Amino acid sequence: MATVEVTFTPLPVHVRTARLVATAVARRCGVAESLLDEVRLAVGEACSRAVEAHQRHCPGQPIQVSLTDDGEQFQVVVCDSVQGSEHDLPAAVGLPAGLGAEAGDGAALGDGFGIPAGGQVPLRLPDDVGLAVIAGLADDVRVASAASGTSVTMIWKRRTASL
Amino acid sequence: MDLKLSNSNKDGIEIVDVEGEIDVYTAPRLRELLIELVNKKNYQLVVNMEKVEFLDSTGLGVLVGGLKRVRAHDGSLDLVCTQERILKIFRITGLTKVFGIHDSVDEAIAARKAEKRLPA
Numbered sequence A: 001m002a003t004v005e006v007t008f009t010p011l012p013v014h015v016r017t018a019r020l021v022a023t024a025v026a027r028r029c030g031v032a033e034s035l036l037d038e039v040r041l042a043v044g045e046a047c048s049r050a051v052e053a054h055q056r057h058c059p060g061q062p063i064q065v066s067l068t069d070d071g072e073q074f075q076v077v078v079c080d081s082v083q084g085s086e087h088d089l090p091a092a093v094g095l096p097a098g099l100g101a102e103a104g105d106g107a108a109l110g111d112g113f114g115i116p117a118g119g120q121v122p123l124r125l126p127d128d129v130g131l132a133v134i135a136g137l138a139d140d141v142r143v144a145s146a147a148s149g150t151s152v153t154m155i156w157k158r159r160t161a162s163l
Numbered sequence B: 001m002d003l004k005l006s007n008s009n010k011d012g013i014e015i016v017d018v019e020g021e022i023d024v025y026t027a028p029r030l031r032e033l034l035i036e037l038v039n040k041k042n043y044q045l046v047v048n049m050e051k052v053e054f055l056d057s058t059g060l061g062v063l064v065g066g067l068k069r070v071r072a073h074d075g076s077l078d079l080v081c082t083q084e085r086i087l088k089i090f091r092i093t094g095l096t097k098v099f100g101i102h103d104s105v106d107e108a109i110a111a112r113k114a115e116k117r118l119p120a
Helices: A014-026 A031-056 A129-137 B027-039 B057-071 B084-093 B107-117
Strands: A004-008 A065-070 A075-081 A140-146 A148-158 B004-010 B013-022 B042-053 B076-081 B100-102
Touching: A004 A014, A014 A031, A014 A065, A031 A065, A031 A075, A031 A129, A031 A148, A031 B042, A031 B057, A031 B084, A129 A140, A129 A148, A129 B057, A129 B084, B004 B027, B013 B027, B013 B057, B013 B107, B027 B057, B042 B084, B042 B107, B057 B076, B057 B084, B057 B100, B076 B107, B100 B107
Parallel strands: B013 B042, B042 B076, B076 B100
Antiparallel strands: A004 A065, A065 A075, A075 A148, A140 A148, B004 B013
């Protein structure tokens, strides 16, 4: 059973609420203060992505966020209800090579997103940038697509002593 | 905290001061301001992010969109940011290579003038 579950209507204004709840629960669960900004940003990215998908495909369906502390890790799962292949996902969570918690200065990522230093700049960022950001923040990220929708699972293992 | 936006002109460069959170909810307001400035023929922009408390990829998209627009007019969009938690998302996405990121508005203006050889 999740420590805390949040369900919200797919509106951008509620993403902030989800971020605040996630940060509060992470702090309560003993996630290191230095990681709270990462939790906040990653959860916001996942929720923003879900909101945009719901607004395109199923604006009447809620988005679910489950936050779980099992003593070893802090896990956040953001579930949308966008069914089937109409929900665009990067192939096999096709995060650019090199992305991850230790992405460092992202040296290769600018090229990976097709954003050169001095040349043509796309009007908006590719859709998978949000997932790439998440991958750069969480210790582990899993994206699973099922008939009922897509879930983004984010895990932080680095913790201080439990409260 | 909600988003607060203001802009002023300094030495021919439009300074956009941003305060608060730039996310999927508030980013459209920043996008509208940048479009408005470009439509008014302001092609040299500096976005001061020193009071930004939160920035996500939606906000990055707005900044990239602004950069695209000013570059279409041979302009520039530089950033002022020293906050590590904001800079981190630029590093993760590799956008530190795309934007000029400065420690202060004065430094950003000086860098722009040096590049464009504007009169002091």
